[in-house]
Structures are given as structure tokens and as C-alpha cells.
Amino acid sequence: MAPEGKRRWQADSNGAAGDAPxxxxxxxxxxxxxxxxxxxxxxxxxxxxxxxxDHLDAHHDRRERIVKASRDxxxxxxxxxxxxxxxxxxxxxxxRDVDSEVTRRLGEIGRLLAGIAPEMQGINRGRYxxxxxxxxxxxxxxTFLHYLRHQVLLSPDEAAEQVAALCVEGRAxxxxxxxxxxxxxxxGESQNDEDAPRIVPDDNDFLxxxxxxxxxxxxxxxxxxxxxxxxxxxxxxGADQSGQGRTIVGDMxxxxxxxxxxxxxxxxSWKIKTQTLQTSVQKVExxxxxxxxxxxxxPKGWMPDVPEAxxxxxx
Amino acid sequence: MINPRVFESLxxxxxxxxxxxxxxxxxxxxxxxxxxxxxxxxxxVHSTPRARYPxxxxxxxxxxxxxxxxxxxxxxxxxSAHPYYKFNQRWTRHLQDAIFTVLLAAWLGGVAALDNESxxxxxxxxxxxxxxxAVFGVPVEIDHDAFHIALExxxxxxxxxxxxxxxxxxxxxxxxxxxxxxRISRFVKDLHAGFQLLNxxxxxxxxxxxxxxxxxxxxxxVIYDLALRGLLPxxxxxxxxxxxxxxxxxxxxxxxxxxxxxxMSEP
Numbered sequence: 001m002a003p004e005g006k007r008r009w010q011a012d013s014n015g016a017a018g019d020a021p022x023x024x025x026x027x028x029x030x031x032x033x034x035x036x037x038x039x040x041x042x043x044x045x046x047x048x049x050x051x052x053x054d055h056l057d058a059h060h061d062r063r064e065r066i067v068k069a070s071r072d073x074x075x076x077x078x079x080x081x082x083x084x085x086x087x088x089x090x091x092x093x094x095x096r097d098v099d100s101e102v103t104r105r106l107g108e109i110g111r112l113l114a115g116i117a118p119e120m121q122g123i124n125r126g127r128y129x130x131x132x133x134x135x136x137x138x139x140x141x142x143t144f145l146h147y148l149r150h151q152v153l154l155s156p157d158e159a160a161e162q163v164a165a166l167c168v169e170g171r172a173x174x175x176x177x178x179x180x181x182x183x184x185x186x187x188g189e190s191q192n193d194e195d196a197p198r199i200v201p202d203d204n205d206f207l208x209x210x211x212x213x214x215x216x217x218x219x220x221x222x223x224x225x226x227x228x229x230x231x232x233x234x235x236x237x238g239a240d241q242s243g244q245g246r247t248i249v250g251d252m253x254x255x256x257x258x259x260x261x262x263x264x265x266x267x268x269s270w271k272i273k274t275q276t277l278q279t280s281v282q283k284v285e286x287x288x289x290x291x292x293x294x295x296x297x298x299p300k301g302w303m304p305d306v307p308e309a310x311x312x313x314x315x
Numbered sequence: 316m317i318n319p320r321v322f323e324s325l326x327x328x329x330x331x332x333x334x335x336x337x338x339x340x341x342x343x344x345x346x347x348x349x350x351x352x353x354x355x356x357x358x359x360v361h362s363t364p365r366a367r368y369p370x371x372x373x374x375x376x377x378x379x380x381x382x383x384x385x386x387x388x389x390x391x392x393x394x395s396a397h398p399y400y401k402f403n404q405r406w407t408r409h410l411q412d413a414i415f416t417v418l419l420a421a422w423l424g425g426v427a428a429l430d431n432e433s434x435x436x437x438x439x440x441x442x443x444x445x446x447x448x449a450v451f452g453v454p455v456e457i458d459h460d461a462f463h464i465a466l467e468x469x470x471x472x473x474x475x476x477x478x479x480x481x482x483x484x485x486x487x488x489x490x491x492x493x494x495x496x497x498r499i500s501r502f503v504k505d506l507h508a509g510f511q512l513l514n515x516x517x518x519x520x521x522x523x524x525x526x527x528x529x530x531x532x533x534x535x536x537v538i539y540d541l542a543l544r545g546l547l548p549x550x551x552x553x554x555x556x557x558x559x560x561x562x563x564x565x566x567x568x569x570x571x572x573x574x575x576x577x578x579m580s581e582p
Contacts, residue, residue: 044505152318156321263329
């Protein structure tokens with residue numbers, strides 16, 4: 001018994017530094033009476049709590065890994081959104097530099113998702129769902145990308161498919177890199193995509209992401225109006241403003257109606273995001289009003305007359 | 316811009332969630348009522364001498380626990396049809412309180428269903444997480460998505476148990492039962508040592524575990540007062556206490572029990 005007790009105590013001491021002072025105190029107290037057995041801090045419940053410690057440690061470590069991946073996903077998604085804000089018009093094809101940056105960032109996000117996907121299966125998806133806050137940001141980026149290409153809101157099912165595809169591609173890329181790192185090119189792991197673990201966003205992730213999308217649409221509308229003098233839409237360059245084609249103002253209003261018609265929730269984040277959405281809609285509405293009113297004062301493309309330096313006055 | 320099917324789908328899901336929430340809330344309200352009643356019955360322990368637990372206290376406690384168990388099972392049946400972590404925040408606090416009542420009842424010798432092995436109720440028995448699950452008839456710490464008792468809920472209930480026993484130690488002395496106070500002191504300090512093994516993060520569980528040290532301080536104050544006035548129980552009574560406690564500990568399925576720290580609690 002005694003040797004086992006000693007060994008176990010040493011193991012505990014390595015695991016939890018806080019136990020050492022207790023041991024010293026006990027040693028000091030039991031010094032005077034002659035005791036053959038070594039002092040121990042174990043009691044009837046120590047084994048039970050050691051099991052609990054292992055369990056909680058695994059849980060905390062898993063959570064920490066997901067938090068780290070989530071932060072990186074958030075940062076990468078924001079970079080994608082910044083790149084998309086450099087787009088100047090709604091068009092199926094993005095400018096080449098923006099397109100390549102978006103593709104590269106999505107690849108990195110895919111690898112991060114593939115890294116944590118095995119730990120986010122079954123009941124763990126809900127347990128760490130709130131911790132995976134990067135998913136909201138990713139959905140904001142994906143919905144914004146889809147809107148800039150097609151002027152249509154990405155559906156939850158399509159979003160889930162895209163995120164799942166990111167996991168699969170990320171895993172494939174990750175496995176390739178791992179193989180290269182180990183140098184074991186002969187190892188032929190079967191890339192069975194059907195069995196690859198996936199992470200799918202839930203409805204809350206989607207709705208929060210679309211709330212955030214409204215903010216990006218407001219920014220895009222403001223930038224587009226400032227630089228091109230017209231409301232963003234997918235009409236041709238020569239499209240007139242006489243009711244043909246949908247503009248971003250109508251889209252923002254539709255988004256606002258969409259959220260008002262859904263069954264309302266009473267949590268704090270929903271209220272804050274609803275309020276922010278309505279503020280964004282009003283900003284874009286004022287933008288449309290200003291362009292309509294002030295834009296009608298002069299023909300499109302008109303410039304004030306600038307007399308040439310060398311010429312005499314006009315007749 | 317928005318496909319009408321998207322709206323219809325999200326609206327249907329949201330309305331379904333509201334319906335499930337209402338159903339769960341009704342059951343949780345029943346559980347809350349049962350827990351409050353059980354806590355009320357258990358509060359009589361502070362005015363009941365230990366010798367009268369089997370006759371005056373435990374039957375009512377066991378009946379209250381049986382009501383809790385029925386409600387928890389009904390809640391489990393409904394909750395298992397949905398993702399556990401989607402709604403678990405709604406019931407976790409009340410389930411913790413229910414677990415606490417079961418732990419305290421068993422510590423006092425109650426929860427008759429467990430004592431098939433021995434007819435004699437033993438004071439000082441701590442139910443393990445698995446035993447609590449057996450009392451309620453629900454699984455504990457599973458990896459598939461269904462209703463279960465989480466480890467955090469059990470640990471939180473343990474901290475509540477230390478608080479209640481700290482109060483009981485004082486009232487036991489008032490009723491003239493110094494030996495019970497000594498036993499409580501030893502038990503609370505053992506639990507505190509166990510909690511110190513955990514590597515806790517700064518979450519709600521740590522806040523609860525940090526409170527255990529005040530229970531330790533309280534029971535040590537009680538023992539100090541008894542020792543100072545020479546009111547500690549005699550040595551032969553302490554010997555009996557050790558024997559009973561050893562039996563209780565082995566019943567608690569705790570292996571590799573080291574020597575008891577009786578010297579620390581009896582200066």
C-alpha cells in the first residue's frame with residue numbers, strides 16, 4: 001500500500017501543483033508522532049474526482065481548440081468581406097484580384113473547419129455551437145459573395161452545402177499537406193468524401209449572418225453611390241432609373257420585411273441586430289432619396305462649362 | 316431577392332421551436348415545483364434529531380424524490396427528441412437542484428430504492444454520478460445526442476450539498492449531536508480536497524466550487540467551538556464513526572481509500 005500511495009501522490013503532484021503545500025503541511029504535522037506510513041492527501045473520493053478532472057480537462061481543451069479555430073475563421077471571413085467591398089458592381093464575375101483572394105481565404109477557412117470537424121460531431125455540435133462564433137461571420141461572407149454575384153439571398157440549404165464543401169476540400173488539402181510533411185507519399189489514404197466529417201451551420205448561424213449581411217449591403221450601397229453616382233443593381237450600365245430592375249434599396253427593404261415577418265425572438269442579440277438592421281435600411285433609403293432628388297437636377301454625365309484658356313469667350 | 320421558400324422554411328422551424336419550448340417549459344415548471352417541495356421537506360432536517368430520521372423525515376423525503384424522478388423522466392422523454400444543447404439551458408438549473416435534493420436525501424440515509432443491499436439506512440453516503448443517474452433513470456455523460464445528466468450539473472449539486480451540510484453541522488450541535496457535526500466536517504473537507512484536484516476554468520462551475528471553502532471554514536469553526544469547550548464526542552464513539560464511514564465509503568464505490576484524516580478533524 002505505502003509504495004502505491006507514494007507513487008500516486010507524486011503523480012498527483014505533477015498533475016496539480018497546488019497539492020504540494022498540502023503535503024508539506026501534513027508532513028510537518030505528522031512529524032512528531034512516529035508514523036510508518038507515508039502521509040497522503042487521498043481520501044474516499046479522490047479517484048472519483050480524478051476521473052472528473054480528466055473529463056473536464058478534455059472538455060476544456062476541445063473547447064479551446066474550437067475557440068482558436070473560430071477566431072481565425074472570423075478574421076479570414078472579415079478579410080473576404082473587405083475584399084468584396086472593393087467590388088464596384090453587382091455582376092456574376094468578380095474582378096480577378098478579388099476572386100483570387102476570396103478563393104484563397106475560403107481555402108484557409110476550409111482547412112480550419114476540417115481541423116475541428118471531427119470534434120464537432122453529434123452532441124458536440126450543440127455543445128460548442130455558441131463557441132463556434134466564426135460561423136456567423138463566414139455566413140455573412142458567403143451571403144455577401146452570393147449577393148454580389150446574383151443579387152439574390154443565399155438559401156440556408158445552399159449555405160449548408162457550401163460550408164460542407166469547404167470542410168471536404170479543406171480536409172483533402174490538409175491531408176495532402178500532411179502527406180508531404182511526413183514525406184510518406186506512398187501512403188494511399190482513400191479519400192472517401194462521403195465519410196469526411198462535416199460542420200453545417202444551424203438556423204441561428206444563418207439568421208445572424210444575414211443580419212450582418214445587411215450592414216455590408218449598406219456599406220456597399222454607400223460606396224457604390226459615392227463612386228458611381230447610382231444605386232447598385234445588376235442592370236446593365238445603361239439601365240435607366242424608371243422602375244426597371246431591382247436596386248439595393250428594394251433589397252434592403254425586403255430583408256427588413258423578412259425579419260419582421262419571422263416569429264420574433266426575445267433574446268438580446270436578436271433585438272440588437274433587428275435595431276441595427278432597421279438603422280441600415282433607413283440609411284440606404286435616405287441614399288436612394290438623395291440620389292433621386294439631387295440626381296434629377298442635371299442630366300447624367302453633365303459637367304459645368306469650362307472655357308478653354310486660349311479661346312475667346314463663347315458667343 | 317429572397318426566395319419565398321426560404322422564408323417559409325425558416326418560419327416553420329422557428330414556430331416548431333416555440334412549440335417545443337412551450338412543452339418543455341410546462342414540464343420544467345412541474346420539476347421546479349417538485350424540487351421546491353423536496354427542498355422544503357429536507358429543510359426539516361435542521362430541526363429533527365438524527366435518531367428520528369428514519370421515522371420522521373426519510374419517508375416524506377423519499378416520496379418527494381419519487382415525484383421529482385417522475386417529472387425528470389417525463390422531461391427526458393420530450394427532450395431526447397431534440398438536440399440536447401439547444402434547450403438544456405432551460406432545465407439545467409432545476410435539474411441541478413433536483414440532483415442536490417437526491418444527494419442530500421441519500422446522505423441522510425434516504426432514497427429507499429438504492430438500499431436494496433442493506434436494510435439499514437446509513438448516514439454519510441455520497442451517491443456517485445452513475446448512482447444519481449440510476450435514481451432518476453436517465454443516462455449520464457453520453458456521447459450521443461439525448462437527454463442526460465451532465466457532469467457539470469452533478470458537480471454543481473455537490474457544491475450545494477456542502478453548503479447545506481455546513482448549515483446542518485451547526486444545527487446538529489444545537490440538537491446535541493456533536494458526532495454528526497464531526498462527521499460532516501470530515502466529509503466536507505474530503506469533498507473540498509476532491510474539488511481542488513479539478514483544473515477549473517473561469518466559468519459558472521468555478522464560481523460554485525470557490526464557495527466550497529466557506530463551507531469548510533464554517534464546519535471547522537463548529538469543530539473548533541466544540542473542541543474548545545470539550546464537547547467533542549468520546550473516542551469510542553469516534554471509533555464507531557470510523558467503521559460506519561468506512562462501510563459507507565466502500566459503498567460509494569471509491570477505490571484505493573487512504574487512511575482517514577481523523578487526527579486533523581480531532582485536535
